[in-house]
Amino acid sequence: MTKRVYNFYPGPATLPLQALEKAKEELLNFRDTGISILEISHRSKEYDELHNEAIDNVRELMNIPEDYKILWLQGGASTQFWQVPFNLQVEGKPMEYVNTGGWSTKAIKEAKHYGEVKVVASSEDDLFRYIPKGISFSDDTAFAHITGNNTLYGTEFQTWPKTSDNVPLVCDMSSNLMDQVIDVKDFGVIYAGAQKNLGPAGVTLLIVREDLADRAPEDSPTLFKWKTEIVKNSLFHTPPSFAIYFCKLAMDYLKEIGGVPAIEKINREKAKLLYDVIDRSNGFYRGHARPDSRSLMNVTFTLESDELEAKMVAEGAKRDLIGLKGHRSIGGMRASIYNAMPLEGVEKLAEFMKEFHEEHQ
Ligand SMILES: *Cc1c(COP(=O)(O)O)cnc(C)c1O
Numbered sequence: 001m002t003k004r005v006y007n008f009y010p011g012p013a014t015l016p017l018q019a020l021e022k023a024k025e026e027l028l029n030f031r032d033t034g035i036s037i038l039e040i041s042h043r044s045k046e047y048d049e050l051h052n053e054a055i056d057n058v059r060e061l062m063n064i065p066e067d068y069k070i071l072w073l074q075g076g077a078s079t080q081f082w083q084v085p086f087n088l089q090v091e092g093k094p095m096e097y098v099n100t101g102g103w104s105t106k107a108i109k110e111a112k113h114y115g116e117v118k119v120v121a122s123s124e125d126d127l128f129r130y131i132p133k134g135i136s137f138s139d140d141t142a143f144a145h146i147t148g149n150n151t152l153y154g155t156e157f158q159t160w161p162k163t164s165d166n167v168p169l170v171c172d173m174s175s176n177l178m179d180q181v182i183d184v185k186d187f188g189v190i191y192a193g194a195q196k197n198l199g200p201a202g203v204t205l206l207i208v209r210e211d212l213a214d215r216a217p218e219d220s221p222t223l224f225k226w227k228t229e230i231v232k233n234s235l236f237h238t239p240p241s242f243a244i245y246f247c248k249l250a251m252d253y254l255k256e257i258g259g260v261p262a263i264e265k266i267n268r269e270k271a272k273l274l275y276d277v278i279d280r281s282n283g284f285y286r287g288h289a290r291p292d293s294r295s296l297m298n299v300t301f302t303l304e305s306d307e308l309e310a311k312m313v314a315e316g317a318k319r320d321l322i323g324l325k326g327h328r329s330i331g332g333m334r335a336s337i338y339n340a341m342p343l344e345g346v347e348k349l350a351e352f353m354k355e356f357h358e359e360h361q
Contacts, residue, residue: 006345009323010151010298010336011175011196014345018256020250037245042238042267051235052246061251061259064184071206072234072244077103077174077193080204081110084170084189087216087226089114090142096120098135098161101128101150102329103172111145120144127330128153130293135161143168143188147249151196152327154300154334155293160186168212177205178254179296179339180264188212197297197338199247202240254339264341267296270337270346274299277353284357288330291308302332309333312356321349 007014019037030037031046040047055070064070071352072241073079077124084107095115098120110162113119118141121132124225128150144163148171149156156176158219163169184190189208195201216225254263255357267294275294277286288300303309309325309332315325326332337346 005320005322006341006348007323007346008321008335008337008341008349010327010334011193012145012201013336013338014195015200015246016250016253016340018253018276020247022249022252022316023246025190030144038242040241042235042241046088048235049249050245051233051239054244054251055089055233057248057251057255058205058207061178061220061254062182062184062207067355068184068207068209068227069213069230071208071229072239073206074202074240075174075206076201076204077191078106080172080206081107082113083226084143084145085111085114085192085225086224088143088168088170088189088212088219090215093140093142095143095145096137097145098132098143098147099120100147100155101130102148102152102155102327103174104145104147104352107145107147107172115142120154122154127288128155129288131157132157137161137163137167139164141167141169143170146172146248148173149179149295149297151298151336152293152300152329153174154287154289154298155298156295158293168194168209168239173305175296175336175338178260179267181260194243194247195338196336199250200243202243203247205247222296242322250340266343267337270341270343271296273337273346273350274337274353277350277357281353281357285353289333297336298336299332299335300326300330300332302330308333308360313330316352316358319348319352321345321352324349 030040033046058070065310075248095111098150099119108117120137121135123130123132134279144167170189173190174193177195177197187214191206194203213230278287286302311323324333324335326334337350
């Protein structure tokens with residue numbers, strides 16, 4: 001057996017072992033072609049089948065209606081920070097954003113290249129510890145943008161804000177895609193870099209209600225427009241075929257264990273294990289996120305001193321629990337417990353946290 005440890009890094013992140021094994025098994029000979037998925041033409045019949053299976057998996061797992069298109073793009077979620085406003089801007093209308101952390105801040109910065117941006121709610125006043133309540137978007141905005149889960153701060157929307165029918169809600173779900181059941185019809189556009197909760201780095205998933213892709217100016221660079229890849233089924237040019245292949249394997253595994261409803265249940269159980277340890281530690285562990293805004297995916301907390309945190313990171317690594325250091329912007333600790341993190345990994349971490357507390361109180 002190859003040695004494996006529990007990987008709590010925020011992204012690229014842990015992947016399902018079953019999918020890694022499958023990729024290993026098929027690496028030299030993809031579907032009896034005698035060549036690897038890494039070598040195959042993206043115009044081959046075998047690749048085309050795989051490409052569509054990956055799309056079908058997304059549609060099935062998220063129960064996506066037919067009038068939404070599913071695209072595999074490149075450039076990461078960061079490219080969507082400008083591609084979203086480029087494709088959805090409407091002359092004379094502002095774009096409305098909610099600022100819940102570092103990724104929202106970056107998205108807002110890029111949107112400003114395309115017109116007036118209004119930040120309608122923000123939690124910057126309290127170090128992004130919470131998701132603002134009572135968010136309201138105007139009827140006269142081109143679109144409304146939120147960040148579903150804030151990887152750095154460990155907060156996540158618990159309910160989705162509403163927009164009026166003519167205003168599409170756009171959500172960056174890079175770190176919480178498929179972590180719980182959602183109704184895709186509540187959104188106009190969903191995008192996610194794959195490397196957190198879906199698969200490896202190198203591909204971005206975009207789910208877009210088809211009519212929304214008609215807004216981009218016709219006379220603009222070909223690949224700026226989502227429409228280009230809608231027409232070509234994400235095969236306008238060479239797609240990141242290995243990344244798409246691996247996302248497909250990871251989704252096969254997710255389907256096998258019961259899909260999003262099943263993983264949501266496990267995710268809630270995993271998150272509760274860690275938040276319970278934090279809440280019962282008499283302040284030894286200080287949760288960064290307010291309880292009503294806590295993320296299922298990234299559990300953030302601090303300890304009394306930097307030294308103690310460094311010690312915890314080092315001792316965790318000795319127990320095969322790696323990647324527990326928090327993001328540089330808030331310091332402290334962070335356990336990223338995405339879909340692919342098994343319950344046993346989180347149980348081990350909770351046990352370690354209790355013991356570390358006992359030893360240092
Ligand atoms: C990681 C992350 C990003 C950045 O993704 P890239 O694919 O690296 O551009 C954007 N948004 C959120 C919420 C993230 O967690």
